[in-house]
Amino acid sequence: MRVLGNRWLPLALTTSAALGIWVLAVAHGFGWQMIWLPAAVAGAAWPRDRKRPLGHCLRRPRRRHDGTA
Numbered sequence: 814m815r816v817l818g819n820r821w822l823p824l825a826l827t828t829s830a831a832l833g834i835w836v837l838a839v840a841h842g843f844g845w846q847m848i849w850l851p852a853a854v855a856g857a858a859w860p861r862d863r864k865r866p867l868g869h870c871l872r873r874p875r876r877r878h879d880g881t882a
Contacts, residue, residue, distance in 0.1 A: 820860045827858040 831854035838847040 824855065824858045824860060828855045831855070 828851060831851045835844070835847050835850050838844055838850075
């Protein structure tokens, strides 16, 4: 049984790093100004299912020969 899969590992690592930075900010008196940091990092690193492969997003749209996009 896998405790942390590849899907949740980036979330755990980045959120724990953000919490460490926030604790450092609290130690220097800037805790309330940086309260958003762990939540913003966790939201950015949250795993989501991909509906389309990454290559589909990176492809350039092809132009039709009749002049339309």
